Amino acid sequence: MLVLDLAGVGDRQAFMDRCTADLALPDWFGRNWDSLADCLTDLSWWPVEPGGRRHLHVRDWHGYAEALPREWRIVKDILRDAELFWRDTDTELSVVLED
Structure with missing residues (x-):
C-alpha cells in the first residue's frame, strides 16, 4: 500500500512534490497532470x-x-480514471480517500 499524505499541501507544485516523495514516482514523472495520469496507468x-x-x-x-x-477535481478525475484503467486486471488499483 502506498500513502499520499496531503497535509500542508497548498498549491499544485507542492502537490506534485508530495506525489514524487510519497509515491516514489519514477524519474520520468514530469510533475504535471498528464504525467501523473501516465504514471498511474503505467504502474x-x-x-x-x-x-x-x-x-x-x-x-x-x-x-x-x-x-x-x-485542482482537486482534476486529481479525483485522474485517480478515478486510473482505477477504471486497472479494473478487472490481475493488478487492480484501489484508491481510498481517507476521512
Whole structure:
C-alpha cells in the first residue's frame, strides 16, 4: 500500500512534490497532470502487493480540496480514471480517500 499524505499541501507544485516523495514516482514523472495520469496507468514502477492488487490511500486531502477545488477535481478525475484503467486486471488499483 502506498500513502499520499496531503497535509500542508497548498498549491499544485507542492502537490506534485508530495506525489514524487510519497509515491516514489519514477524519474520520468514530469510533475504535471498528464504525467501523473501516465504514471498511474503505467504502474511498472509500483511493486505489486500480495494478492496482485495495488492500494493507494490519500490522507488529509480536505484542506487541499477546499483551497483548490478545481485542482482537486482534476486529481479525483485522474485517480478515478486510473482505477477504471486497472479494473478487472490481475493488478487492480484501489484508491481510498481517507476521512
